Amino acid sequence: xxxxxxxxxxxxxxxxxxxxxxxxxxxxxxxxxxxxxxxxxxxxxxxxxxxxxxxxxxxxxxxxxxxxxxxxxxxxxxxxxxxxxxxxxxxxxxxxxxxxxxxxxxxxxxxxx
Amino acid sequence: xxxxxxxxxxxxxxxxxxxxxxxxxxxxxxxxxxxxxxxxxxxxxxxxxxxxxxxxxxxxxxxxxxxxxxxxxxxxxxxxxxxxxxxxxxxxxxxxxxxxxxxxxxxxxxxxxxx
Numbered sequence: 077x078x079x080x081x082x083x084x085x086x087x088x089x090x091x092x093x094x095x096x097x098x099x100x101x102x103x104x105x106x107x108x109x110x111x112x113x114x115x116x117x118x119x120x121x122x123x124x125x126x127x128x129x130x131x132x133x134x135x136x137x138x139x140x141x142x143x144x145x146x147x148x149x150x151x152x153x154x155x156x157x158x159x160x161x162x163x164x165x166x167x168x169x170x171x172x173x174x175x176x177x178x179x180x181x182x183x184x185x186x187x188x189x
Numbered sequence: 190x191x192x193x194x195x196x197x198x199x200x201x202x203x204x205x206x207x208x209x210x211x212x213x214x215x216x217x218x219x220x221x222x223x224x225x226x227x228x229x230x231x232x233x234x235x236x237x238x239x240x241x242x243x244x245x246x247x248x249x250x251x252x253x254x255x256x257x258x259x260x261x262x263x264x265x266x267x268x269x270x271x272x273x274x275x276x277x278x279x280x281x282x283x284x285x286x287x288x289x290x291x292x293x294x295x296x297x298x299x300x301x302x303x304x
Contacts, residue, residue, distance in 0.1 A: 080231075110292065119193070119279055119295030120232070165231060176247065177293065179224075179231040 079103045080168050082180035090188055095153040097183050099166030102147065106168040106178075111140060111151050114163045114182070123164070124151070156187045192216045193296035195280050201302045208267040210299050212280030220283045221263035222293065223247075223255060225276040232279065238263055239285070270303040277301075 081100045089095045099109075107128040112120035126133040126140045126149070133140050139152045153160055166180040193214045202208055212221065219240050224232040224247075234247030236255040244255060252274060254266045267274055277300050281293040 078230075082231075085229075112295075117297070119281070119297050121295070122292045125292065167232075176234060176237070178248075179233070181229050181231040 077102075078178075078181070079106075080166055080178045080180040082166055082183050084183050085181070086184045086186070088186045088188065089156050091158055092155045095151075095156045095160065095185055095187065097151040097153075097164050097166075097185065099149050099151075099180055100147060101149075101168050101178075103168070103170065103178075104147070105170040105172055107171055108169045109140070109142060109149050110167045110169075110177075111138075112165040112167060112179075114165065120165055153185075156185075158187045158189050161185055161187050191297070193280060193282055193294055195278075195296040195299050197299060198297065199300045201304065202270055203304050204271055206270050206303075208270050208301065210265045210278055210280075210301070212263045212265070212296055214261050214263075214280075214282045214294075214296075216282050216284075216294060217260075218282040218294070219260065219285050221257065222281040222283070223253075223263070223265045224279045224281065225249070225274075226279060226298075227276050235265065235278075267301075267303075270301075272303045275301060275303045 110125040111123040113123045114120040124138045142149045163182045163184050165182045169177040196211045222237040223235040226232050238257045256264050280296040283293045
């Protein structure tokens with residue numbers, strides 16, 4: 077049973093435009109959410125996170141929004157660059173579960189020049 | 190030098206063979222994890238260890254075992270490999286510090302194929 081879902085396997089955007097990647101979760105115990113980015117032949121690398129006490133966290137071109145009532149979070153990349161092309165994983169953890177992290181299936185973002 | 194290393198990077202084996210995947214880290218982290226990645230399923234946790242004396246099963250531990258030989262080393266074993274264990278395996282580490290330290294640092298992965 078997948079507790080973290082990324083329903084879009086792929087997304088293609090034009091360079092300079094906004095990329096919006098979505099993630100839904102089912103476990104209301106999750107209290108910390110992260111986005112990881114993965115290039116081919118490499119391990120995932122941490123991108124940005126948000127705790128459940130916030131609804132927005134921004135880091136440069138990357139912003140994560142959390143809507144707890146809808147159990148939904150999204151990652152916005154503005155402006156998108158070709159180097160952002162990668163697979164993005166949404167992840168969630170619960171302090172009550174020893175921070176056992178659950179990942180979504182990933183969304184492959186392609187940014188076209 | 191990479192902070193989290195995995196050996197081997199690629200392995201092809203046959204059904205029924207015993208396989209060990211190794212992970213080493215130089216980050217000084219107490220917590221280590223093993224995940225597998227399958228297409229359409231993302232990363233799933235196999236086992237994790239919060240220190241040398243602590244081993245915990247993850248979401249999909251059946252068919253796997255682990256050994257935490259030292260703070261820096263965490264190995265994953267497949268006692269009798271089967272084809273549906275063909276996947277990309279990742280080791281990861283994280284610091285301990287509660288809520289704010291959930292970021293995990295991943296190794297480059299081991300691609301395992303079981304024929």
